[in-house]
Amino acid sequence: MDFFSYQNEHLYAEQCSVADLANTYGTPLYVYSRATIERHWQAFDKAAGERPHLICYAVKANSNLAVLNLMARMGSGFDIVSGGELARVIQAGGDPSKVVFSGVGKTEQEIANALEHGIYCFNVESEPELDRISKVAQHLGKSAPISLRINPDIDAGTHPYISTGLKENKFGIAIERAAEAYAYAASLPGLNVVGLDCHIGSQLTEISPFVEAIDKLLALIDLLAEQGIVIEHLDVGGGLGVNYDQETPPEPADYARALAERLGNRQIKLLFEPGRAIMANAGILVSKVEFLKISESKNFAIVDAAMNDLIRPSLYSAWQRIVPVIKRPELSSRSYDVVGPICETGDFLGKDRELAIQADDYIAVRSSGAYGFTMSSNYNSRCRAAEVMVDGEQAHLVRKREELVSLWAGEALLPEG
Ligand SMILES: Cc1ncc(COP(=O)(O)O)c(C=O)c1O
Ligand SMILES: N[C@@H](CCCC[NH3+])C(=O)O
Secondary structure (H helix, E strand, O other): OOOEEEEOOEEEEOOEEHHHHHHHHOOOEEEEEHHHHHHHHHHHHHHHOOOOEEEEEEHHHOOOHHHHHHHHHHOOEEEEOOHHHHHHHHHOOOOHHHEEEOOOOOOHHHHHHHHHOOOOEEEEOOHHHHHHHHHHHHHHOOOEEEEEEEEOOOOOOOOHHHEOOOOOOOOOEEHHHHHHHHHHHHHOOOEEEEEEEOOOEOOEOOOHHHHHHHHHHHHHHHHHHHOOOOOOEEEOOOOEOOOOOOOOOOOHHHHHHHHHHHHOOOOOEEEEOOOHHHHHHHEEEEEEEEEEEEOOOOEEEEEOOOOOOOOHHHHHOOOOOEEEOEOOOOOOOEEEEEEOOOOOOOOEEEEEEEEOOOOOOEEEEOOOOOOOHHHOOOHHHOOOOEEEEEEOOEEEEEEOOOOHHHHOOOOOOOOOO
């Protein structure tokens, strides 16, 4: 459930007219709904129930400071994958002691910084990374809490680029080698083994791959207990899908219930790392129609947002709903490829979309709150979009539109001659 809806043919974000927002702040414009973000986060928190748990919002989905700050106010933890994300969390008022640090390539500096800030846990993805964390922790005279990210070899049934739990993926440690890797971790100085982690992919629309994974991980936890290694928390990662088109992903409550059934009365703390499930449908990307290019073979709606603003359609052939910001019943609809101005054939936001629009109208790409702005770039020297967060009748600019000078900030000319 989200708080974007039509009132008298006008699209609203909560009580704000999206056309008014576009007129005020310009386009392309990301618009987020505070009420939707809070509702989705709380759905997870509630779903986890009485069992000790921590929701570690996956910062990569949307790392705007205002978004992170809302999470922090609700008591959220955070899943980070870089020193930059940790800095953002801290800048936004997040609590480092509720941070888990994932990712396959943590640098010594990132590890040291995370240790100095006293993060909750490192999700370690390989033996060489164990060596590195051990070395840095000893150097700092600290003990690093660690989980191993175990790859359970499960087909999450999702797009190959966003599936992470198969043997051939770069992530985690193969489950067959898990016991050995844990024994190694336990033998290293400066490490404190506390957890078990997995993340099998993103945009999962079925419960069964999660359940399959948890069954394998619980068997591993029992095996580790026999070796004297006690696992205090199980981090089940993110990955819960959302409705972009016809998908009917499980609700957080159904997902959590399925996990709880498998866990029975085990006393283990659960960590969740949702990103998309909280943010995707809490945001839209608003764009203006520049030109309609009509021909016998194909119609194009050329809009002012492009693959640099929202890369998911180009990168994954992802389908996101495109709707008019003001419906025009007086116009007849046509089928359009909705494309941006970038010089790439792959620069499209949607193909074969039936729309009743004319030049200068606004359109909105729905479900753009996750992996939208965070994956945007300056390709074709385009300034990145502004971001607005609505809260009831109020709108707050939470990121100014990028200015031209920032496009070459940090660049330098060669000396003359
Ligand atoms: C380790 C890790 N945790 C959490 C997430 C968040 O995933 P999602 O947005 O699918 O919930 C990701 C991204 O897929 C990830 O790589
Ligand atoms: N960025 C991807 C998902 C990958 C998640 C990162 N582990 C998307 O837009 O769907």
